[in-house]
Amino acid sequence: MKKLCEAALLVVFGSACAATQAATITPVFAPPANEKSHEQIIEDILGGDFSQTGNDFTDGVRTVARVDDDADQSYDFASWSVLAQAVWAGASQSFGTVEDGVLFIVGGDESSVSGSAFDPDGGQGIVFKRFGSEYQTLEIHTDPAQNPNGQDHVVTYTYTVDDVDGPVTSYLLFFEDLNETSPLADWDYNDLVVELRGTPLEQDTLTPEPGSLVLMGAGVLVLLRRRR
Ligand SMILES: [Ca+2]
Ligand SMILES: [Ca+2]
Ligand SMILES: [Ca+2]
Numbered sequence: 096m097k098k099l100c101e102a103a104l105l106v107v108f109g110s111a112c113a114a115t116q117a118a119t120i121t122p123v124f125a126p127p128a129n130e131k132s133h134e135q136i137i138e139d140i141l142g143g144d145f146s147q148t149g150n151d152f153t154d155g156v157r158t159v160a161r162v163d164d165d166a167d168q169s170y171d172f173a174s175w176s177v178l179a180q181a182v183w184a185g186a187s188q189s190f191g192t193v194e195d196g197v198l199f200i201v202g203g204d205e206s207s208v209s210g211s212a213f214d215p216d217g218g219q220g221i222v223f224k225r226f227g228s229e230y231q232t233l234e235i236h237t238d239p240a241q242n243p244n245g246q247d248h249v250v251t252y253t254y255t256v257d258d259v260d261g262p263v264t265s266y267l268l269f270f271e272d273l274n275e276t277s278p279l280a281d282w283d284y285n286d287l288v289v290e291l292r293g294t295p296l297e298q299d300t301l302t303p304e305p306g307s308l309v310l311m312g313a314g315v316l317v318l319l320r321r322r323r
Protein backbone atom coordinates (compact mmCIF):
# COMPACT_ATOMS: atom_id res chain seq x y z
CA MET A 96 0.00 0.00 0.00
CA LYS A 97 2.88 2.32 0.75
CA LYS A 98 4.35 1.98 -2.72
CA LEU A 99 0.94 2.56 -4.24
CA CYS A 100 0.60 5.72 -2.16
CA GLU A 101 3.94 7.04 -3.38
CA ALA A 102 3.59 6.00 -7.00
CA ALA A 103 -0.03 6.68 -7.74
CA LEU A 104 -1.95 8.50 -5.06
CA LEU A 105 0.63 11.25 -4.63
CA VAL A 106 0.37 11.95 -8.35
CA VAL A 107 -3.41 11.82 -8.49
CA PHE A 108 -4.44 13.24 -5.15
CA GLY A 109 -1.38 15.31 -4.28
CA SER A 110 -0.97 16.36 -0.67
CA ALA A 111 -4.06 14.51 0.60
CA CYS A 112 -2.10 11.26 0.58
CA ALA A 113 1.07 12.76 2.06
CA ALA A 114 -0.94 14.21 4.92
CA THR A 115 -2.20 10.78 5.96
CA GLN A 116 1.38 9.41 6.10
CA ALA A 117 3.13 10.70 9.19
CA ALA A 118 6.92 10.63 9.01
CA THR A 119 8.72 8.21 11.28
CA ILE A 120 11.84 9.91 12.65
CA THR A 121 13.92 8.03 15.21
CA PRO A 122 15.19 10.56 17.78
CA VAL A 123 18.94 11.28 17.97
CA PHE A 124 20.55 12.41 21.23
CA ALA A 125 23.59 14.67 21.60
CA PRO A 126 26.93 12.85 21.75
CA PRO A 127 29.40 13.09 24.66
CA ALA A 128 31.44 16.32 24.69
CA ASN A 129 34.50 14.63 23.15
CA GLU A 130 32.55 13.27 20.15
CA LYS A 131 31.15 14.92 17.02
CA SER A 132 27.48 15.58 16.27
CA HIS A 133 25.77 14.60 13.03
CA GLU A 134 26.18 18.18 11.79
CA GLN A 135 29.93 18.13 12.44
CA ILE A 136 30.32 14.69 10.85
CA ILE A 137 28.43 15.86 7.74
CA GLU A 138 30.75 18.89 7.61
CA ASP A 139 33.77 16.56 7.83
CA ILE A 140 32.45 14.48 4.92
CA LEU A 141 31.16 17.23 2.63
CA GLY A 142 33.17 20.27 3.71
CA GLY A 143 31.57 23.65 4.40
CA ASP A 144 29.40 24.90 7.25
CA PHE A 145 26.07 23.12 7.57
CA SER A 146 23.24 23.97 9.95
CA GLN A 147 20.16 22.05 10.98
CA THR A 148 16.75 22.82 9.48
CA GLY A 149 14.10 20.55 10.94
CA ASN A 150 15.48 17.04 10.51
CA ASP A 151 17.77 18.05 7.61
CA PHE A 152 21.10 19.85 7.29
CA THR A 153 21.95 22.52 4.72
CA ASP A 154 24.86 24.79 3.86
CA GLY A 155 22.56 27.03 1.84
CA VAL A 156 23.38 25.24 -1.42
CA ARG A 157 23.38 21.53 -0.61
CA THR A 158 20.77 19.72 1.47
CA VAL A 159 21.51 16.55 3.42
CA ALA A 160 17.99 15.27 4.04
CA ARG A 161 16.94 12.88 6.79
CA VAL A 162 15.39 9.70 5.41
CA ASP A 163 12.10 8.57 6.95
CA ASP A 164 12.84 5.65 9.27
CA ASP A 165 10.18 3.61 7.51
CA ALA A 166 12.28 3.93 4.34
CA ASP A 167 15.85 3.23 5.52
CA GLN A 168 15.46 -0.44 6.42
CA SER A 169 16.43 -2.18 3.16
CA TYR A 170 17.65 -1.22 -0.30
CA ASP A 171 17.13 -2.33 -3.92
CA PHE A 172 20.33 -1.88 -5.94
CA ALA A 173 21.68 -3.35 -9.18
CA SER A 174 25.14 -2.73 -7.71
CA TRP A 175 26.40 -0.73 -4.77
CA SER A 176 29.47 0.53 -2.96
CA VAL A 177 30.10 1.62 0.60
CA LEU A 178 32.83 3.70 2.21
CA ALA A 179 33.53 4.08 5.95
CA GLN A 180 33.38 7.76 6.97
CA ALA A 181 33.62 8.00 10.79
CA VAL A 182 33.78 6.10 14.06
CA TRP A 183 32.91 7.90 17.31
CA ALA A 184 32.81 4.97 19.71
CA GLY A 185 34.92 2.93 22.06
CA ALA A 186 34.23 -0.30 20.23
CA SER A 187 35.72 -1.56 16.97
CA GLN A 188 33.37 -1.61 14.01
CA SER A 189 32.82 -3.94 11.07
CA PHE A 190 30.38 -3.60 8.19
CA GLY A 191 28.58 -5.96 5.86
CA THR A 192 25.20 -7.33 4.88
CA VAL A 193 22.87 -9.97 6.25
CA GLU A 194 23.42 -12.02 3.11
CA ASP A 195 27.22 -11.79 2.87
CA GLY A 196 28.31 -11.21 6.47
CA VAL A 197 31.33 -9.03 7.31
CA LEU A 198 32.75 -7.24 4.25
CA PHE A 199 35.36 -5.12 6.04
CA ILE A 200 36.70 -4.18 9.45
CA VAL A 201 36.86 -0.42 9.85
CA GLY A 202 40.40 0.87 10.38
CA GLY A 203 41.35 4.11 12.10
CA ASP A 204 39.15 6.19 14.37
CA GLU A 205 37.02 9.33 14.56
CA SER A 206 37.11 11.27 11.24
CA SER A 207 40.06 9.31 9.84
CA VAL A 208 38.81 5.85 9.01
CA SER A 209 39.28 3.32 6.24
CA GLY A 210 37.23 0.47 4.85
CA SER A 211 35.15 -0.01 1.72
CA ALA A 212 33.29 -2.62 -0.28
CA PHE A 213 31.74 -2.95 -3.74
CA ASP A 214 29.03 -5.41 -4.72
CA PRO A 215 28.58 -5.68 -8.50
CA ASP A 216 25.57 -8.00 -8.15
CA GLY A 217 23.29 -6.04 -5.82
CA GLY A 218 19.83 -7.37 -5.18
CA GLN A 219 16.41 -6.56 -3.76
CA GLY A 220 15.77 -5.93 -0.08
CA ILE A 221 19.44 -5.66 0.89
CA VAL A 222 19.74 -5.29 4.68
CA PHE A 223 23.03 -3.73 5.79
CA LYS A 224 24.63 -4.68 9.05
CA ARG A 225 27.17 -3.42 11.56
CA PHE A 226 29.13 -6.14 13.35
CA GLY A 227 30.96 -5.66 16.62
CA SER A 228 34.33 -6.94 17.59
CA GLU A 229 36.46 -7.04 20.70
CA TYR A 230 34.27 -6.55 23.78
CA GLN A 231 31.25 -5.12 22.02
CA THR A 232 29.49 -7.66 19.89
CA LEU A 233 26.02 -6.28 19.18
CA GLU A 234 25.03 -6.97 15.57
CA ILE A 235 22.94 -4.11 14.19
CA HIS A 236 20.75 -4.21 11.09
CA THR A 237 19.25 -1.41 9.04
CA ASP A 238 16.00 -3.36 9.51
CA PRO A 239 15.03 -2.86 13.19
CA ALA A 240 12.97 -6.07 13.24
CA GLN A 241 16.23 -8.03 12.86
CA ASN A 242 17.87 -6.37 15.88
CA PRO A 243 17.90 -8.35 19.14
CA ASN A 244 15.68 -5.78 20.83
CA GLY A 245 13.71 -4.59 17.78
CA GLN A 246 14.97 -1.02 18.26
CA ASP A 247 15.99 1.26 15.39
CA HIS A 248 19.81 1.53 15.52
CA VAL A 249 20.35 3.33 12.20
CA VAL A 250 19.37 6.81 11.08
CA THR A 251 20.00 7.80 7.49
CA TYR A 252 20.50 10.98 5.47
CA THR A 253 20.62 11.40 1.71
CA TYR A 254 22.13 13.94 -0.63
CA THR A 255 22.85 14.24 -4.33
CA VAL A 256 26.35 14.18 -5.77
CA ASP A 257 27.05 15.64 -9.22
CA ASP A 258 29.05 12.88 -10.87
CA VAL A 259 30.53 13.02 -14.39
CA ASP A 260 27.69 10.74 -15.56
CA GLY A 261 24.99 12.80 -13.85
CA PRO A 262 23.50 13.11 -10.37
CA VAL A 263 24.13 10.23 -7.95
CA THR A 264 22.14 9.62 -4.76
CA SER A 265 24.32 9.09 -1.72
CA TYR A 266 23.17 7.73 1.65
CA LEU A 267 24.88 8.38 4.98
CA LEU A 268 24.09 5.62 7.50
CA PHE A 269 24.63 6.54 11.16
CA PHE A 270 24.72 3.57 13.58
CA GLU A 271 24.12 3.37 17.34
CA ASP A 272 26.24 0.41 18.49
CA LEU A 273 24.95 -0.24 22.02
CA ASN A 274 21.58 -1.57 23.07
CA GLU A 275 19.37 -0.23 25.81
CA THR A 276 20.62 -2.82 28.29
CA SER A 277 24.06 -1.14 28.30
CA PRO A 278 24.66 1.76 30.70
CA LEU A 279 26.82 3.30 27.93
CA ALA A 280 24.00 3.40 25.36
CA ASP A 281 23.53 7.07 24.52
CA TRP A 282 21.64 6.90 21.20
CA ASP A 283 23.95 9.47 19.59
CA TYR A 284 23.95 7.41 16.38
CA ASN A 285 27.53 8.38 15.49
CA ASP A 286 29.33 5.20 16.52
CA LEU A 287 29.80 4.11 12.91
CA VAL A 288 29.06 6.25 9.84
CA VAL A 289 29.25 4.85 6.33
CA GLU A 290 28.43 6.32 2.93
CA LEU A 291 26.42 4.15 0.55
CA ARG A 292 25.86 4.62 -3.18
CA GLY A 293 23.92 2.29 -5.43
CA THR A 294 22.75 1.90 -9.00
CA PRO A 295 18.95 1.57 -9.10
CA LEU A 296 17.49 -1.71 -10.30
CA GLU A 297 16.12 -1.54 -13.85
CA GLN A 298 12.69 0.06 -14.03
CA ASP A 299 11.06 -3.08 -15.48
CA THR A 300 11.66 -4.90 -12.20
CA LEU A 301 9.80 -2.14 -10.37
CA THR A 302 6.65 -2.11 -12.54
CA PRO A 303 3.57 -1.34 -10.41
CA GLU A 304 1.22 -4.21 -9.67
CA PRO A 305 -1.83 -4.51 -11.97
CA GLY A 306 -4.13 -3.24 -9.19
CA SER A 307 -2.08 -0.06 -8.88
CA LEU A 308 -2.30 0.57 -12.60
CA VAL A 309 -6.10 0.21 -12.51
CA LEU A 310 -6.27 2.71 -9.65
CA MET A 311 -3.93 5.10 -11.45
CA GLY A 312 -6.12 4.85 -14.54
CA ALA A 313 -9.23 5.55 -12.46
CA GLY A 314 -7.57 8.60 -10.91
CA VAL A 315 -6.60 10.00 -14.28
CA LEU A 316 -10.18 9.52 -15.49
CA VAL A 317 -11.46 11.48 -12.48
CA LEU A 318 -9.05 14.30 -13.26
CA LEU A 319 -10.05 14.36 -16.91
CA ARG A 320 -13.76 14.52 -16.02
CA ARG A 321 -13.19 17.37 -13.58
CA ARG A 322 -11.40 19.37 -16.23
CA ARG A 323 -14.35 19.27 -18.59
CA1 LIG B 1 27.78 24.17 11.31
CA1 LIG C 1 16.25 3.86 10.84
CA1 LIG D 1 26.43 5.61 20.84
Ligand SMILES: [Ca+2]
Binds near residue numbers: 126286
Ligand atom coordinates in the same frame (compact mmCIF):
# COMPACT_ATOMS: atom_id res chain seq x y z
CA1 LIG E 1 29.28 7.69 20.01
